Structure formats: C-alpha cells, structure tokens
Amino acid sequence: MTSPLSRPDASAAVARTPWRLLLGSLVASVPVDGLSQALAVAAAAVDACAGDADDHLTVDLRADRVELALQPRGVRGVSARDAELAGLITAAVSDGLGLRFAAPAGTPRPVQLLEIAIDAMDIDAVRQFWKAVTGYVDEPGGGNGLVDPARQLPTLWFQQMDEPRTQRNRIHFDLDVAHDEAPARIQAALDAGGVLVSDAEARAFWILADVEGNEICICTWQDRD
Structure with a gap:
C-alpha cells in the first residue's frame, strides 16, 4: 500500500x-x-x-x-x-446507474461521523475499563482510540488531563463534519441557544455547549497537519 x-x-x-x-x-x-x-x-x-x-x-x-x-x-x-x-x-x-450523490454539506443529512471523547488523568487505567465494558478493540494504526469491531457505533478516544476538573463534564462528543459544513452547523447550534465556548483551535475544532454547559466539539480535518 x-x-x-x-x-x-x-x-x-x-x-x-x-x-x-x-x-x-x-x-x-x-x-x-x-x-x-x-x-x-x-x-x-x-x-x-x-x-x-x-x-x-x-x-x-x-x-x-x-x-x-x-x-x-x-x-x-x-x-x-x-x-x-x-x-x-x-x-x-x-x-x-444514473444516480446522484448527496451533497456533502448543506443537506438534511450531510456526511458526518461521531466520536466520544473521555477526559482522563490515567488514560491507560480508564481505557481498559471502557474497552472491557463496550467490547471494543484497539483502533488501527496506533493511538489510544477504541473502535467498534462491527464499525457501527462511535469511536471512543481519550484526552489527557493535566489536573482533575470536578466541576465540568468529563465526557463530550466530537462530531466530525465536512469542512464546508462546519460554519453552517456551528451557526445552527448558536441559533438554537448554544454557546461558543472556544474557537481557539479552529478550524480543527470549535467547542460548543448547550445552556447547561454540556459540550460538543464540531471538528474538521483542517489545521491538523
């Protein structure tokens, strides 16, 4: 290859x-x-x-x-x-076949993939629990992620924390969308009452939250290399 x-x-x-x-x-x-x-x-x-x-x-x-x-x-x-x-x-x-592909952005169901991110102080210890309880396997090519062997459920990945944060959620969603879909998706979330927590890492990801502080990152491939 x-x-x-x-x-x-x-x-x-x-x-x-x-x-x-x-x-x-x-x-x-x-x-x-x-x-x-x-x-x-x-x-x-x-x-x-x-x-x-x-x-x-x-x-x-x-x-x-x-x-x-x-x-x-x-x-x-x-x-x-x-x-x-x-x-x-x-x-x-x-x-x-004479069939049309869906537009990758701006459609009722654009292409997207979901990951669940878990913040951890001791990734190795936490990761073993989630691997056992979900029946997931190690992601291919290294990294700390876990994937559904049937490729149906969201990937889990583990984010290293520098210090405990007891007053915030420790699990959040990462929604990976087409790079040309991200601006519209972010605006739709804000229009629905969401809050932009941070755009410091844009265009790799934007951190959004609902009115009670539950977070999701809108992610793209951009600015990661």
Whole structure:
C-alpha cells in the first residue's frame, strides 16, 4: 500500500467530488429509493474497486441511502489509491446507474461521523475499563482510540488531563463534519441557544455547549497537519 496522504492532500484529491475526508476516511452518501436500489449501488461500488474492495471499501445500506467509506484496513488515514477508488465509484454510480450523490454539506443529512471523547488523568487505567465494558478493540494504526469491531457505533478516544476538573463534564462528543459544513452547523447550534465556548483551535475544532454547559466539539480535518 502507498503511504497515507496528508490531510490537506487527501481533502484536495476529492475536493471537486461528493466525497469528503472525515476521521481518516473518505466518505460519501447516495440517496436511494429502496433496498433493491441500495444493493445495486453497493454492487457497483464493489465492482469499481475490483480487487481492492475488501481492503478499502465499507458500505452501509439503508432503504433511503447508501453510506460509502474508503480507508485501507488497519490504517488511520487514506492513500492515493483511496482517492482513485472514490473517482471510480463516483463514475460507476453516476454514469452507470444514473444516480446522484448527496451533497456533502448543506443537506438534511450531510456526511458526518461521531466520536466520544473521555477526559482522563490515567488514560491507560480508564481505557481498559471502557474497552472491557463496550467490547471494543484497539483502533488501527496506533493511538489510544477504541473502535467498534462491527464499525457501527462511535469511536471512543481519550484526552489527557493535566489536573482533575470536578466541576465540568468529563465526557463530550466530537462530531466530525465536512469542512464546508462546519460554519453552517456551528451557526445552527448558536441559533438554537448554544454557546461558543472556544474557537481557539479552529478550524480543527470549535467547542460548543448547550445552556447547561454540556459540550460538543464540531471538528474538521483542517489545521491538523
């Protein structure tokens, strides 16, 4: 396998396509009219990837859409081959089946992935509990994250604390969205009564909270390399 692309290079490789870089994967969504059409989309994607399908492609079929993701197995990040496969799948679905991909931002259900972040003083000790209680496994490619082996539930990751903070929540959500979706999502949260806690790390992430202080980070790939 070729070396993983940097985040800017990976995003640039699919910038003019319906695919977006989220949490080390290239993701896209195809609206469908039923499971039969969803099966056709899945088959077209597998055929487009040919011998690389098993090692790169993940497909989630629903009656109203098909979610597609490209990432080499066992690697956190995408390669030039994944960007190439994204183009092949797009052509197979758009030209071969005559179906349109969903816009990656500004739609009722844009592409997005959820992580749950847990603040910890002793990550090793805390991590072992969460690994046991969830039945998760170590994330591929190193790091302290834990992932659902069925790839259905959110990833857990652990953030090192410098000192205990008893008067704030120690678990928060990280919602990774397309970089061109982030501004609208943040504004929608603020319009709904939310508070901007910090934009010091923007555009990597913005910290938002509800009126009672429960936090969520809106994250993108940007400004992380």
